[in-house]
Amino acid sequence: MLILVTGGAGFIGSHIVSVFTGAGHEVRVLDALLPAAHHTPPPVPDDVDWRHADVRDRRAVLDALRGVDAVCHQAAMVGLGKDFADAPDYVGSNDLGTAVLLASMAESWVPRLVLASSMVVYGEGRYECARHGVVRPGPRRIAELDAGRFEPPCPRCGEPLSAGLVGEDAPTDPRNVYAATKLAQEDLAASWARATGGRVAALRYHNVYGPGMPRDTPYAGVASLFRSALARGEAPRVFEDGGQRRDFVHVRDVAGANLSALSGLSGLPEGGLRAYNVGSGDPHTVGEMAAALAMAHGGQASVVTGEYRLGDVRHITASSRRLRDELGWKPEVDFAEGMAEFAVDPLRAG
Ligand SMILES: NC(=O)c1ccc[n+]([C@@H]2O[C@H](COP(=O)([O-])OP(=O)(O)OC[C@H]3O[C@@H](n4cnc5c(N)ncnc54)[C@H](O)[C@@H]3O)[C@@H](O)[C@H]2O)c1
Numbered sequence: 001m002l003i004l005v006t007g008g009a010g011f012i013g014s015h016i017v018s019v020f021t022g023a024g025h026e027v028r029v030l031d032a033l034l035p036a037a038h039h040t041p042p043p044v045p046d047d048v049d050w051r052h053a054d055v056r057d058r059r060a061v062l063d064a065l066r067g068v069d070a071v072c073h074q075a076a077m078v079g080l081g082k083d084f085a086d087a088p089d090y091v092g093s094n095d096l097g098t099a100v101l102l103a104s105m106a107e108s109w110v111p112r113l114v115l116a117s118s119m120v121v122y123g124e125g126r127y128e129c130a131r132h133g134v135v136r137p138g139p140r141r142i143a144e145l146d147a148g149r150f151e152p153p154c155p156r157c158g159e160p161l162s163a164g165l166v167g168e169d170a171p172t173d174p175r176n177v178y179a180a181t182k183l184a185q186e187d188l189a190a191s192w193a194r195a196t197g198g199r200v201a202a203l204r205y206h207n208v209y210g211p212g213m214p215r216d217t218p219y220a221g222v223a224s225l226f227r228s229a230l231a232r233g234e235a236p237r238v239f240e241d242g243g244q245r246r247d248f249v250h251v252r253d254v255a256g257a258n259l260s261a262l263s264g265l266s267g268l269p270e271g272g273l274r275a276y277n278v279g280s281g282d283p284h285t286v287g288e289m290a291a292a293l294a295m296a297h298g299g300q301a302s303v304v305t306g307e308y309r310l311g312d313v314r315h316i317t318a319s320s321r322r323l324r325d326e327l328g329w330k331p332e333v334d335f336a337e338g339m340a341e342f343a344v345d346p347l348r349a350g
Pocket residue numbers: 006007008009010011012013030031032033034037038053054055056073074075076077078092093094097116117118119182204205206207208209214221
């Protein structure tokens with residue numbers, strides 16, 4: 001197949017390109033090389049047809065769709081951003097960009113889409129109260145966070161909750177601009193599928209890490225920020241009390257999930273979107289991740305600072321059973337092995 005990978009010059013996109021070409025597919029990449037993601041253009045593999053363009057540029061997208069069998073849409077502005085002033089850029093790149101891409105796919109009769117979504121569409125993870133069963137805590141209050149009370153209490157009785165795994169059918173509840181744009185991408189893709197009879201697999205990635213991760217910017221993920229601190233000879237600074245639970249999934253496994261989704265698309269119902277969590281299934285705390293990286297790097301031990309960011313959620317871990325059961329995917333890189341490799345691998349210069 002000929003596959004258009006948008007954002008194929010990025011961290012995850014470049015691994016997808018290698019996995020797709022390795023599986024015998026032809027790949028075309030469209031990427032705007034956003035300055036937030038790249039200071040210097042990355043090397044483009046020889047066997048890839050390369051288009052330097054923005055997904056909002058309809059003419060460039062229509063041209064890039066010529067002869068394409070399926071699209072793997074990774075292009076997006078990622079991370080929490082610096083402040084709310086970033087909102088128009090996020091919405092522009094992620095939602096207007098997706099709308100232009102989908103309209104162009106409708107016009108070009110390209111009926112298959114693998115969409116990079118995110119666990120951020122869920123907001124907080126799944127919580128259970130001993131008395132009230134499954135509950136949905138609202139955003140955490142500033143006064144609570146200032147007092148170092150990071151665990152969201154039961155919204156009904158105020159008692160402590162236990163955190164569990166989110167399934168794809170859990171209600172969505174985006175808590176920041178980036179999250180809102182990722183959910184809107186799914187909603188737009190679902191509308192496109194209904195209108196055109198197309199098929200979409202929306203892959204809700206968890207915390208992706210691994211080789212080629214961009215160096216620390218306000219947009220980078222926590223693993224990259226810790227790794228960059230170690231490279232500067234500094235201690236990784238862990239926010240809150242370090243007890244935030246996440247699912248760190250290796251970028252090669254995420255690329256593999258894209259290949260499984262691409263192969264499984266034809267088995268999905270026509271005119272619909274199917275969401276899949278993409279996580280390792282082996283949750284760890286942010287504190288454990290910092291400690292594992294620091295130990296493998298051989299630098300300073302991590303420090304827990306008690307600082308917080310308002311947009312952050314406390315725990316978010318999900319079950320990725322659906323992806324395993326329906327599309328036959330299985331993660332191959334385990335936490336200790338992946339972190340040990342990541343601790344010494346060079347980061348992308350940016
Ligand atoms: N890294 C993670 O942990 C994570 C987690 C969940 C979801 N995701 C999603 O995975 C996808 C890839 O993220 P990444 O971590 O590789 O980020 P990245 O910044 O390394 O890659 C994104 C790429 O998209 C390009 N791009 C952005 N806006 C564009 C536009 N308007 N037109 C054309 N190209 C554009 C950038 O230049 C960059 O090369 C994104 O959709 C992101 O939302 C990432």
